[in-house]
Amino acid sequence: MTERELASYIDQSVLKPEFTVDDIRRYSQEGIDFGCKTICINPAALDIVAPMVKGTDTGICVVCDFPFGLSTTASKVLQAEEYCGNYEIEDLDIVANYGRLRSGDLDYVTADIKAVVDVCHKYGTNVKVIIETDSLALDQVKAGTRCAVAAGADFIKSSTGFYTGGEQHGATNEVVAAMIEAGEGRIKVKGSGAIRTKEHFLELIDMGIDRMGVGYRSTPTVLSCTPEEAKDLA
Numbered sequence: 001m002t003e004r005e006l007a008s009y010i011d012q013s014v015l016k017p018e019f020t021v022d023d024i025r026r027y028s029q030e031g032i033d034f035g036c037k038t039i040c041i042n043p044a045a046l047d048i049v050a051p052m053v054k055g056t057d058t059g060i061c062v063v064c065d066f067p068f069g070l071s072t073t074a075s076k077v078l079q080a081e082e083y084c085g086n087y088e089i090e091d092l093d094i095v096a097n098y099g100r101l102r103s104g105d106l107d108y109v110t111a112d113i114k115a116v117v118d119v120c121h122k123y124g125t126n127v128k129v130i131i132e133t134d135s136l137a138l139d140q141v142k143a144g145t146r147c148a149v150a151a152g153a154d155f156i157k158s159s160t161g162f163y164t165g166g167e168q169h170g171a172t173n174e175v176v177a178a179m180i181e182a183g184e185g186r187i188k189v190k191g192s193g194a195i196r197t198k199e200h201f202l203e204l205i206d207m208g209i210d211r212m213g214v215g216y217r218s219t220p221t222v223l224s225c226t227p228e229e230a231k232d233l234a
Contacts, residue, residue, distance in 0.1 A: 003224065009037065012027070013161065014045070015162075028045075032056050034223060046086075059091070062092055066095055066162075067163075069094070069095030077115050081119050085123065092120050094129055096148070097109060098132045098135055100112075101144050109144070109147045114152060128211075131158070133158040133171075134166060153187060158190070158191050159193030190209070192214075196222070201222040
């Protein structure tokens with residue numbers, strides 16, 4: 001595959017809370033120049049990035065209830081309604097209540113996700129469900145994947161990149177394989193977190209992954225090109 005084709009797997013993460021407006025514009029534009037599938041942003045950046053992606057091949061992925069997923073279901077629904085109802089959003093990444101997932105309260109987790117899915121699908125927005133796999137055992141990763149399937153979500157996703165409860169391993173091959181296995185072809189899989197080398201990036205593609213969240217610093221490495229070179233490949 002060409003670098004441009006590889007870029008279509010990437011949601012470029014521009015999520016650091018300390019980013020200035022100039023930072024958001026700079027790293028979002030780099031993602032657009034690379035030809036990334038989407039720019040993944042916080043909701044407060046929607047009015048900055050929405051005009052930038054207009055007319056390009058790159059869309060917007062907005063995070064919802066990020067990074068902890070601990071709002072009430074009603075609050076998550078209101079957030080999704082505000083974002084999708086006011087902006088053209090390709091994907092919305094919602095954080096599942098992974099504490100409840102760890103507790104085995106799968107009916108709660110499923111219903112919480114489904115309420116957001118119903119809103120987003122009304123606007124034609126895909127939903128990716130983040131289950132924060134670094135907090136989970138592999139059987140819990142599989143259970144969370146099945147919850148997302150039952151809720152009608154479009155993607156299951158590994159990590160926020162902001163996990164505070166222990167070491168961050170992100171989208172390991174083992175975790176991605178567990179999500180693919182549990183999804184049984186009924187949901188797409190997004191790996192995110194610690195995808196920093198082209199070797200790992202290509203391994204995940206070979207495994208059959210559908211999308212990857214890659215930090216703004218790592219995109220040039222996994223693609224082996226600069227934004228200027230990527231524009232020349234368009």
